[in-house]
Amino acid sequence: MEQSQENNHRAQGGSDVTIHSPIxxxxxxxxxxxxxxxxxxxxxxxxxxxxxxxxxxxxxSEILIFAILTSGMNLLLGYTGLVSLGHAAYLGxxxxxxxxxxxxxxxxxxxxxxxxxxxxxxxxxxxGLLSVxxxxxxFLLITLAFGQMFHxxxxxxxxxxxxxGMTGIPRIDLxxxxxxxxxxxxxFYFVLxxxxxxxxxxxxxxxxxxxxxxxxxRENEKRMLAMGYSTFPYKALAFGISGMLAGLAGSLxxxxxxxxxxxxxxxxxxxxxxxxxxxxxxxAFFGPLLGAAFYVLAKDILSDxxxxxxxxxxxxxxxxxxFFHGGIxxxxxxxxxxxxxxxxxDL
Amino acid sequence: MTFFIFNLVNGLQLSMLIFLMAVGLTVIFGxxxxxxxxxxxxxxxxxxxxxxxxxxxxxxxxxxAIGPLLTMALGFLLQYYVLQPLIDxxxxxxxxxxxxxxxxxxxxxGLIDLVFFETLGLxxxxxxxxxxxAGSIDIGIMYPTFRxxxxxxxxxxALSVWLLLDRTVIGAVVRAGxxxxxxxxxxxxxxxxxxxxxFALGCWLAGLAGVVxxxxLxxxxxxxxxxxxPTLIVVVLGGLGSVKGCFLGALIYGMTETMxxxxxxxxxxxxxxxxxxxxxIFRPQGFFGRAPKTV
Numbered sequence: 239m240e241q242s243q244e245n246n247h248r249a250q251g252g253s254d255v256t257i258h259s260p261i262x263x264x265x266x267x268x269x270x271x272x273x274x275x276x277x278x279x280x281x282x283x284x285x286x287x288x289x290x291x292x293x294x295x296x297x298x299s300e301i302l303i304f305a306i307l308t309s310g311m312n313l314l315l316g317y318t319g320l321v322s323l324g325h326a327a328y329l330g331x332x333x334x335x336x337x338x339x340x341x342x343x344x345x346x347x348x349x350x351x352x353x354x355x356x357x358x359x360x361x362x363x364x365x366g367l368l369s370v371x372x373x374x375x376x377f378l379l380i381t382l383a384f385g386q387m388f389h390x391x392x393x394x395x396x397x398x399x400x401x402x403g404m405t406g407i408p409r410i411d412l413x414x415x416x417x418x419x420x421x422x423x424x425x426f427y428f429v430l431x432x433x434x435x436x437x438x439x440x441x442x443x444x445x446x447x448x449x450x451x452x453x454x455x456r457e458n459e460k461r462m463l464a465m466g467y468s469t470f471p472y473k474a475l476a477f478g479i480s481g482m483l484a485g486l487a488g489s490l491x492x493x494x495x496x497x498x499x500x501x502x503x504x505x506x507x508x509x510x511x512x513x514x515x516x517x518x519x520x521x522a523f524f525g526p527l528l529g530a531a532f533y534v535l536a537k538d539i540l541s542d543x544x545x546x547x548x549x550x551x552x553x554x555x556x557x558x559x560x561f562f563h564g565g566i567x568x569x570x571x572x573x574x575x576x577x578x579x580x581x582x583x584d585l
Numbered sequence: 586m587t588f589f590i591f592n593l594v595n596g597l598q599l600s601m602l603i604f605l606m607a608v609g610l611t612v613i614f615g616x617x618x619x620x621x622x623x624x625x626x627x628x629x630x631x632x633x634x635x636x637x638x639x640x641x642x643x644x645x646x647x648x649x650a651i652g653p654l655l656t657m658a659l660g661f662l663l664q665y666y667v668l669q670p671l672i673d674x675x676x677x678x679x680x681x682x683x684x685x686x687x688x689x690x691x692x693x694x695g696l697i698d699l700v701f702f703e704t705l706g707l708x709x710x711x712x713x714x715x716x717x718x719a720g721s722i723d724i725g726i727m728y729p730t731f732r733x734x735x736x737x738x739x740x741x742x743a744l745s746v747w748l749l750l751d752r753t754v755i756g757a758v759v760r761a762g763x764x765x766x767x768x769x770x771x772x773x774x775x776x777x778x779x780x781x782x783x784f785a786l787g788c789w790l791a792g793l794a795g796v797v798x799x800x801x802l803x804x805x806x807x808x809x810x811x812x813x814x815p816t817l818i819v820v821v822l823g824g825l826g827s828v829k830g831c832f833l834g835a836l837i838y839g840m841t842e843t844m845x846x847x848x849x850x851x852x853x854x855x856x857x858x859x860x861x862x863x864x865x866i867f868r869p870q871g872f873f874g875r876a877p878k879t880v
Binding site for chain 1: 687
């Protein structure tokens with residue numbers, strides 16, 4: 239979509255293009271489209287609690303939490319071109335750190351959330367330093383191996399309840415605002431705020447020179463090396479940031495569901511997150527959000543009919559990879575391009 | 586001492602089961618550059634279909650003979666009519682193929698869950714051991730005959746695969762295909778047919794492993810995912826594409842896993858992942874894999 243092309247141009251062309259060049263015009267247009275889409279989406283989400291019931295609001299919170307995870311994963315997958323199959327581990331780090339910090343140690347939730355997110359950043363950066371030495375299929379396998387190691391750790395640890403997990407995890411105390419996060423509406427707004435901060439941060443990252451280097455690595459790592467970039471720290475940091483967002487999502491997840499167990503660290507979880515990114519569209523900034531929304535809603539509808547919802551997702555995943563690399567986001571943008579073709583001849 | 590021997594033979598048995606899976610995966614990767622994550626799905630299908638055959642004929646041997654034939658046929662069709670045309674249409678990046686087959690694994694799990702669990706209501710299934718293999722024999726300790734059979738089967742397959750690849754014309758074509766696929770094509774070999782046959786053979790082995798596992802262990806919907814991770818570890822340890830490495834990798838995996846469980850249960854869950862991580866960090870190409878091209 240526009241996003242990746244735009245970054246691509248930035249990576250190759252630098253920032254000294256004049257405003258009259260076609261690239262700059264396209265850049266400006268893409269930015270306008272982005273701001274419009276983001277604002278429209280945000281308004282919709284702010285208005286949501288006024289017409290959605292408790293149950294659907296809870297689903298919406300779930301979608302936003304997953305969207306933080308998948309958008310973070312997409313920094314690696316879509317922007318840097320590295321497919322990780324172990325991101326559930328960092329979701330788990332955030333979740334378990336929050337659970338231990340609040341339910342066992344009794345620290346305030348806001349502090350634990352910050353600490354858990356920071357811990358995920360540190361741990362995933364460390365794992366990133368080891369993992370990004372490989373690429374392609376090997377990278378996929380090493381991330382899987384580390385993911386399984388964390389899963390094993392969670393299953394073996396006695397203080398966190400081993401296989402059974404932990405319950406009774408509190409939600410954040412928003413008493414100073416005069417509201418109670420145990421209400422689903424309040425918690426939804428809290429998740430929304432975290433979501434906006436997370437995606438705003440991610441947007442800054444992908445628009446920064448750092449983000450341009452990541453796109454450069456995806457497009458042609460040899461060229462980036464030849465240009466004098468040491469790509470290794472960039473990839474490791476991208477892995478770290480991506481893991482940090484997964485950790486934030488994990489921290490929100492345990493507050494959402496009040497409990498945690500090792501299941502959220504299984505590689506099926508990583509796989510399902512990967513399904514969300516690919517189905518939503520890894521080439522667009524909001525693709526992972528669309529994927530998360532599609533996944534949670536479709537699962538909700540399908541699970542009324544059959545437990546075997548994985549069958550449909552698997553099939554869809556195959557079709558998207560085989561025939562439609564843009565995913566849902568790519569599909570939508572193609573419709574728009576087709577509608578507006580008459581005035582977009584220059585594209 | 587008997588405890589040690591018991592674990593040693595157990596480790597060998599596990600090694601051979603994983604080897605049956607891993608050898609197909611590694612040859613497919615070496616030849617076609619496809620990391621077939623759906624290999625676990627074929628293992629599952631083999632077990633379930635073997636179970637169906639067993640229910641009809643009441644014979645383990647018939648199930649063992651016929652069960653893997655379905656996965657072989659499915660594997661051939663998948664490679665020849667789905668994967669290869671997609672590769673020709675430009676989906677060459679092997680990551681695409683890994684993702685696609687990964688989706689296929691999820692699809693199969695869902696489908697089997699739908700058919701066997703939701704529709705037929707079957708949960709704990711397993712194929713009965715034939716009378717000849719049901720007891721125990723004395724190999725210094727009393728040991729289940731079926732596990733000895735699994736070890737023998739694994740060694741037999743290892744020997745056959747080695748003979749096939751190293752001592753026959755078919756094997757020569759396959760090895761040439763691993764080295765330089767374009768040149769083999771230029772010499773008039775129908776490479777696509779060779780690819781599909783090798784893929785089918787790999788899937789036959791996966792199906793065979795499925796029937797064996799469905800007899801010794803039990804059959805459930807998670808079996809495909811559960812076997813896949815050890816299989817991938819073995820393939821990476823040995824080096825992607827290397828049969829010799831695969832055998833060595835399977836032995837190391839099986840022994841590490843079994844010995845860790847016997848002597849250091851607390852570490853058993855980490856031991857093999859630690860092995861994999863260490864290998865990827867210090868020698869990403871595995872024991873016998875080729876060094877990756879720089880960048």
